[in-house]
Amino acid sequence: MPCSRPVSLLVAWAVLLGGLGACQPTRTLPLRPEGEAPALRYRVTFVREPEPALDVELVRVREDAPRDFLFTQPGGVEQVRVSGPEGVERELPVSPEGGVVVPRDTRVLRYRYRLESRGGRRHSDFITGMGEGETWHVAGRVWLLRPRTVTPSLRAELTVEGVDALPPWEPDASGVYHLLGGDLVDSGFHGFGGRRCTVRLPGAVLEVAVLGRMSRMDDAALCAWVRQAAGEVLTVRRSFPYPRITVRIVPVPGREAPGIFGMVLWSSPPSVSLLVGQDAAPESFVRDWVAVHELLHLAHPAILPRVAWLTEGLATYYTELARARSGRQTPQRAWEELLAGFARGRADVGSRTMEDVTTHGASYQGIYWTGALFALDLDVALRRVTGNTRGLDAVLARLAESGTTATFEEFGAAVDAVAGRPLFQELLAWHLSRPAFAALEPLLEALGVESGPEGVVRLGAARDSQVRHALEVRAEEL
Numbered sequence: 001m002p003c004s005r006p007v008s009l010l011v012a013w014a015v016l017l018g019g020l021g022a023c024q025p026t027r028t029l030p031l032r033p034e035g036e037a038p039a040l041r042y043r044v045t046f047v048r049e050p051e052p053a054l055d056v057e058l059v060r061v062r063e064d065a066p067r068d069f070l071f072t073q074p075g076g077v078e079q080v081r082v083s084g085p086e087g088v089e090r091e092l093p094v095s096p097e098g099g100v101v102v103p104r105d106t107r108v109l110r111y112r113y114r115l116e117s118r119g120g121r122r123h124s125d126f127i128t129g130m131g132e133g134e135t136w137h138v139a140g141r142v143w144l145l146r147p148r149t150v151t152p153s154l155r156a157e158l159t160v161e162g163v164d165a166l167p168p169w170e171p172d173a174s175g176v177y178h179l180l181g182g183d184l185v186d187s188g189f190h191g192f193g194g195r196r197c198t199v200r201l202p203g204a205v206l207e208v209a210v211l212g213r214m215s216r217m218d219d220a221a222l223c224a225w226v227r228q229a230a231g232e233v234l235t236v237r238r239s240f241p242y243p244r245i246t247v248r249i250v251p252v253p254g255r256e257a258p259g260i261f262g263m264v265l266w267s268s269p270p271s272v273s274l275l276v277g278q279d280a281a282p283e284s285f286v287r288d289w290v291a292v293h294e295l296l297h298l299a300h301p302a303i304l305p306r307v308a309w310l311t312e313g314l315a316t317y318y319t320e321l322a323r324a325r326s327g328r329q330t331p332q333r334a335w336e337e338l339l340a341g342f343a344r345g346r347a348d349v350g351s352r353t354m355e356d357v358t359t360h361g362a363s364y365q366g367i368y369w370t371g372a373l374f375a376l377d378l379d380v381a382l383r384r385v386t387g388n389t390r391g392l393d394a395v396l397a398r399l400a401e402s403g404t405t406a407t408f409e410e411f412g413a414a415v416d417a418v419a420g421r422p423l424f425q426e427l428l429a430w431h432l433s434r435p436a437f438a439a440l441e442p443l444l445e446a447l448g449v450e451s452g453p454e455g456v457v458r459l460g461a462a463r464d465s466q467v468r469h470a471l472e473v474r475a476e477e478l
């Protein structure tokens with residue numbers, strides 16, 4: 001789930017990438033007979049000379065192991081060397097689509113992914129390889145050769161040598177990652193090298209890799225920033241949505257903004273990466289929204305198939321509420337941010353209907369803020385029909401009981417269950433058929449949110465001001 005306010009080009013590119021990822025259900029390793037070998041064994045070695053690269057040795061451990069392999073995002077590796085039982089090597093070309101089919105008697109595949117020649121220091125390189133020397137950020141989909149199709153029972157083992165790695169998965173005591181086929185398909189973000197810190201919340205841990213140096217800030221302050229954002233997820237959900245996740249922080253040279261860009265990939269568990277300005281001042285992180293926005297994506301299920309306006313709408317809406325609930329910003333400021341965002345969205349989509357916007361697309365501002373207004377209206381509608389006792393938080397809690405993914409229809413059913421009556425389809429139909437921001441003014445008036453000159457908002461008594469107050473505080477404070 002990519003997010004960025006300032007760079008629309010990057011966002012279009014990132015939305016495309018995000019759209020390519022599939023999602024997988026909650027991780028459960030299938031039972032297997034004691035001692036049965038995995039089908040595939042990856043040994044990854046970080047090499048420094050002549051340039052930083054990942055050398056991959058992939059052993060087909062069992063005869064029934066897959067033979068048809070694929071780089072999910074092609075272009076990074078052109079040749080794979082394969083060898084049979086006698087060890088005679090031959091080279092096979094990787095097709096332009098990233099595929100390679102190996103002979104039946106292939107035991108071992110070897111290839112090299114060159115980090116430096118594929119990536120660099122620009123922040124558009126963070127998928128293909130962003131970093132230098134011994135510190136790199138890269139997405140698994142560019143370097144990890146995976147079976148074209150995987151079965152639920154496919155198992156693999158992976159080790160990394162020569163560098164401290166932070167993929168999404170937790171290794172066993174000997175450093176081996178035990179993977180399912182789905183982990184190879186949705187392999188998330190990977191950090192190599194850098195430094196580490198651990199953020200602990202009740203019932204959850206965030207393993208953080210700092211992949212580069214900041215000019216004005218130490219690692220402890222960076223990790224405190226992640227801690228703050230992760231704690232704000234707990235203003236929406238009673239417990240952190242995953243027991244362990246990984247976060248990679250990548251400083252971008254020559255930039256002073258704190259959070260520049262962030263993205264969640266739906267590996268299992270999800271992996272989060274955040275780009276930050278290398279020259280950002282410590283105090284600027286207080287106003288940052290990127291980290292909390294990305295971590296708030298963990299509060300909703302991955303919607304399958306992907307419905308960007310809904311998931312981005314939820315995260316965008318909650319980004320402002322969660323920072324008010326934690327006390328990082330005042331409720332007044334939260335409403336000012338929401339109104340400014342709605343204005344940017346409306347400026348982008350004009351009088352287009354929500355149906356047109358969500359079907360035919362818009363800039364990310366148009367999509368995100370159309371979704372955020374729908375989320376606000378939905379939250380208010382739920383509170384109106386439940387006597388202001390339950391809202392969107394309850395919908396997310398209910399969905400979480402069923403796992404980490406949901407369909408759009410399941411999302412709607414959870415809304416109706418919390419409402420105690422059909423609500424979702426009716427509200428959606430109302431929005432879809434009207435200009436995307438048609439609900440805004442009546443909603444603000446009912447909530448007692450009055451916008452004044454220069455973006456200053458005044459909060460006052462109105463029909464639904466108690467509902468507004470409920471949105472601004474965490475559930476247990478009610």
Ligand SMILES: [Zn+2]
Pocket residue numbers: 001002003293294297311312315
């Ligand atoms: Zn997002």
